[in-house]
Amino acid sequence: MSTFVDPRHRSCGCDRAAQAGQPRTTTTDRIPMRPHKPVALLCASAAVAIGATVLIPSAAFAHGFVGDDSGNPTHTLTARAALKANGDMGGAQWEPQSLEAPKGFPASGPADGHLASAGHEQWSALDEQREDRWQKNVVEQGDVTVDWTFTAPHMTSQWRYFMTKEGWDPNDALDRDDLELIETVSHDGSAASNNPSHEITIPSDREGYHVIYAVWDVADTANAFYNVIDVDVQPADGETPEPGEDTEAPGLVPDAAVRAVSSTEAEITWGAGSDDRGVARYQVVQLGSTQDEFRVLEEHAATARSTRLTGLQPGALYSFGVRAVDAAGNIGVAHSILTVRMPEHLHDMGTTESTVALMWTAGDDTAGVRYEVFRDGERVGETGATNFVDVGLRAGSRHEYTVRAVNLDGIASAASNTHVATTKGDAGSEYPSWDAHGAYTKGDRVTHQGRTYEAVQSHQGHGDPNWITALSLWRPLG
Structure with missing residues (x-):
């Protein structure tokens, strides 16, 4: 007689106690469940180990969820899938214990x-993400209790x-980039x-609607259990805002960017910010090593979209940001936008009748930075190195060069120093090329x-590129 193995639970260990002759805890021992079709379950590893040929039918194959048996938030948190007030959630409202997927998050x-939904299509209704879709557990900043209800006490490595x-x-699909680790219980x-009951700490900078993502890592299988918990975080002092009071901070300001105008100036631009009651103004800030370290440089009206910062230190690296402020004084978060250090000491390593070999000192050592080379104000090349050969030039021609650095985000530095180079005279000419600094x-x-x-009179050049056309100094011969 062949053995049927439910492919959704090949890695589980929940039937091992029963197979070893120990009392077996089932879902029906712990939580009254609404009727649903029985599903035969046997873990593949256990079946191989004991050579089982008969399956013991089970009314459920659930394992655990955050919350208590009532399915309503009381003194503890309750997961989205187990919160009955959420209404229709598809099959998830009858099966909150089985949100199981491979471990190793994130x-x-x-x-x-x-x-x-832990990737289960039949429970995909849980993946709906809107600010007004789910009931919230009201909590305060600081310590909060997380109680789990386990229907199968798996071997455990951590939560x-x-x-x-x-x-x-909160109105975009929930993904990894939205989340950060706040607690580990080994x-x-x-x-x-x-x-099991745990105490976790809600950070003091969280307020309003947030999601807690609880991960239970099983020790002896390749899986973990995943629970989303929707919370409404109140201030730590326990005071509930007055009805109608504006407590929601504006969102991130989009399209913030910086462009170097010169070695001492930078232009900051940004898009329109968003807030539930409207943005009142913007702050341009200089950021330190953390979000808590900043200095407000300027404030601008809600209609402003750019500003120019002056008095910057040539060659210095700055981190700027733009954040929105609403009429109630709630302040949004500013993402860092970095300036790029300009290249320095641009010079040439020699010229021929048709080439100029340029070299400079790297201003920014960030990985992936590239350099754009300009001749007489026009871009003539790009390189990842700190040298460049300009080719195809006319003999005896004079050119002005600058270089700027561009990082992976497309942010450019200010231009380097200007270097003037003149190619050698015509090949085979008996006369040297004119030098604007020559005697x-x-x-x-x-x-x-x-x-x-031909020189009309004796003189000493001082670098003026126009002297060669001054008839009082030079007479063209042809």
Whole structure:
């Protein structure tokens, strides 16, 4: 007689106690369940180990969820799938205990957009993400209790609790980038009790609607259990805002960017911010090493979309940000936008009749930075190195060069120093190329941009590129 194995639970260990002759805890022992079709279950590993040929039917194959048996929030948190006030959730409202998927979150586990359902299509209703869709557990900043109801006390390695970051979008699909780890509760790999209780801490910078993502890592299988918990975080002082009071901070300001105008100036631009009651103004800030370290540089009206910062230190690296403020004084979060250090000491390593070999010192050592080379104000090349050869030039021609650095985000530095280089005179010419800094005696002959000139009087050049066309100094011969 062949053995049927439910493919959804190949890695589970919940029937091992029964197979070993120990009392077996079932879902019906713990929680009154609404009737549903029995599903035969046998863990594949156990079937191989004992050579079982007969399956013991079970009314359920659930294992655990955050909350108590009532399915309503009381003194503890209750998961989205177990909160009866959420109404229709498809099959999930009858099966909150089985949100099981491969462990290793966030590197593996359920896919983004399917974190609440743990990737189970039959429970995909849990993945709906709107600010007004789910009932919230009202909690205060600080310590809060998380009680689990386990219907199968698996061998356990740890529990971890993630929470949405300040400024997350509650109307967008829930994904990894929305979450950060706030608590880890380790376990020794033994079977956990049927009702573990943990104390976790809600960060003081969280307020309003947030999601806690509880992950229970099983020790002796490749799986974990995932629970989404919707919470309404109140201030730590326990005071509930007055009805109608504006307590929601604006969201992230989109499209914030910085552009170097010169070595001492930068232009900051941004898009329109969003707030439930409207943005009142914007703050341009200089950020430190953390979000808590900042200095407000300027404030601008709600209609403003750009500003120019002056008095910057040449070659310095700055981190700026733009954040929105509403009429109630609630302040949004500013993402860092970095300036890029400009290249320095641009010079040439030699010229020929048709080339100029340029070299400079890297201003920014960030990985992936590239350099754009400009000749006479026009971009003529790009390189990842700190040198460049400009080719195809005319003999005896004079050119002005600058270089700027561009990082992976497309943010450009200010331009480097300007370097003037002149290619050598015509090949085979008996006269040297004109040097704007050179000393000349009446009757000297030079070449410049393909023409020959004779000095009208003796003089010392001082770098003025126009002297070669001054008839009082030079006479063109052809």
